[in-house]
Amino acid sequence: MPELISFRALGGVVLFGIVRPCSHRLGEGLKTQWMAHLCGLCLALRGDHGQFARVVTNYDGLIISVLTEAQAEHATGWRRTAGPCPLRGMRTASVARGEGARLAAAVSLVLASAKVRDHVVDGDGLLARRPVAVAARRVAKGWDKAGARGGAAVGFDTAVLLDAVERQAGIESLAGPGTSLLTVTEPTETATAAAFAHTAVLAGRPGNVTPLAEAGRLFGRLAHLLDAVEDQEADAASGAWNPLTATGTTRAEARRLADDALHGIRLALRDAEFTDGKLAHRLLAHELGRSIDRAFGTDACGHTHEVTAHQGGSFGPPQGGGPYGPAAGGPYGSQNPYGGGNPYGGAPGAPGGPGGPGGFGGGPEGPGSFEPGPPKPGKRGFWAGCAVAIGLCCTCKVCCADHFEGPWSRKKREGCCNACGSGDAGCCSCCECCACCDCGC
Template sequence: MAHLCGLCLALRGDHGQFARIVTNYDGLLVSVLTEAQSGTAPEARRTAGPCPLRGMRTASVAQGEGARLAAAVSLVLASAKVRDHVADRDGLLARAPIAAAARKVARGWDRAGARTGASLGFDTAVLVDAVDRQAGIETLAGLGTPVLVVTEPTETATAAAFAHTAQLAGRPGNAPALAEAGRYFGRLAHLLDAVEDQGADAVAGAWNPLTATGTSLTEARRLCDDALHGIKLALGEVEFTDAGLAHRLLVHELRTSVDRAFGTGSCAHTATASAGQGGNPYAGQPYGGQGGNPYGQGPYGQNPYGGAPYGGGAGGPGMPPTGPGGFGGAPPPQRPRRGLLAGCAVAIGLFCTCQMCCTEHEGPWSRKKRDPWCDACECCESCDCCGSTDTSGGSGGGGGGGDGCCSCDCCGCDC
């Protein structure tokens, strides 16, 4: 969130409020990689004011050259996407006045991205050239054309952006490995978009790289798995100051994205543990076939928090003795449920301020704590095969400890 908010605020600071609409998750990787190589200095963070997308809370956000490079890249690529939609006459852009306005906005973003890139020593022309070549490549592609021919412009653009983070961080020796990671990331992003959009493109009669080149989903999955492996190996050659977040996003989360796009299990731990059970990671039970007990035969052999909701009479293992008002004592009194109209009003407020999506919030009617809708699976936070929760070792020299953490075959992570 620090990098996502930093990208958003860098766009606003350099290019005005309207530019913030190009904020995207892929772009923040540029900021993450820059900081992972240079380290988190005090001046690399600042406190941002309340924002509806953070539930009107302040936050420590990233600032500096990494965030500004992410902003420049995001602007140029968003400009290219707008031009592509105009060319395809998508939706409202089929109307000439709206298309003309969109082209004007795209030209402005191109110039703004070029200015910011030049101030950071990055020539955005490589991005523009890659995007311009994409349309011609798609026109010539047909059945039998290798799909990697179609993904090449995206790979080239992403490689350039990733490699320049090494210059910003003062580690030019990292540039070749980061360019390689960028190429694989661009390939993966392009393929995943194609897989996710293939059905909708077929209905709409839109161009899709997999359909146009006759690439099967099996081959697309193989290419995605190769890209994941390539990213992991490339990051292993990068000298990081702190590789934790970069490793988490570019190894763990990317694998989850691939599994989700292809409709396979998103948690490598449970998928591996389910071998011999017909591939079902849960074997027909909500908690892995443990008879409905979420703790099963775990390290404590029972509910680790005892029998009562807050630890029971004697408390669970490692828990302090219970008592009235103390930790593990009686649960706090529940506030009464809201009425229908009051709950509707609260629900509208939560929705309009994005708290339902982005922050832990109180249920509009029940008043119970609810997790944000956008929470992702945290199944790879700990390594069940070695018992370690240390993922900070990440990929690459200088990435920090990893003490007590084995090579994790169950999730493919050398954490």
């Protein structure tokens, strides 16, 4: 499976989207449900739109299927047994079926077609060649039509998604220093709000339309923000357009907006009624927080950054100190429990000290002898990425490997069935974030 779809510009590239839960944290029950929706989306794409359409399967899209089922009255017909699949180690499985999976498939196709056209316009990789670009446009056009048919079959008008795609390009062309970042994310928010709200219609919960539209709007904002944060360095190196760089938004401000969006999603979920909302709550109220931490390179629960993330004018610990405050302090107060100074024997730069000979900051030559590692490889073009994605699928690495390289972004990714070890800090606790949203789970 390839890496589609974050919703940046309704088409930034992130492996399977931003919500990539660890199976260890989900537990066996929720992991089984999650995999049922992932496989259900993949099979809905194949059943309604053909085998090739399965390449647009993505983590974020399956949330639509999760939300639909979470609101529906439980009855028979929500699951079926699927045959053996290489991505499941040639095992059968119970997979989700029904209108939620079909809506997720339609939305995924339309957004994937937008991504293909975006690659064509940018002339990425092989798409810079005219014959390949012509073929890619035909694929995108076919996905547009297939998505429209699939949406119509479940009562969803995909025109709202296409309109958002068209408006996004115009907004980005006009954005510059001083432009609000929320102006840039608005088309994404509108599109995801419409998709989330329609799950309430499918489930027969009209009272949930408003809160889920709000949750979808903020989810779109968050996906756009995190994709921009993760890609900012690579975009700067390649000269590609990036929302944060173009608008002059700092990472500290982006973090504040991301945390506010997560808080708003949690509040919106409280206002919605679910028959069984455990998986939806875990993905949207908790795993999104981990997605924020992952994008900003932090490990702790997202709500803990209210203290540290915005101090010092930039994202990260307060200047001159670590996460505990000023450099003279620390977790033990103003005095070092080892009797003062560097417990390893020397001042910074001195023998035995950090950065000095024998220290852990430099080599035998002392400060300045550290050599940076090799530069990060650039992104692959669309067709090259497709070829790598096919290889990953055929070898089951997407599902079974501990880590693998993303086909397009070349970022390090975890296999979707990989259960992290019990020694992974912050991963084994089932729900340490619950205090911040009072979910009681």
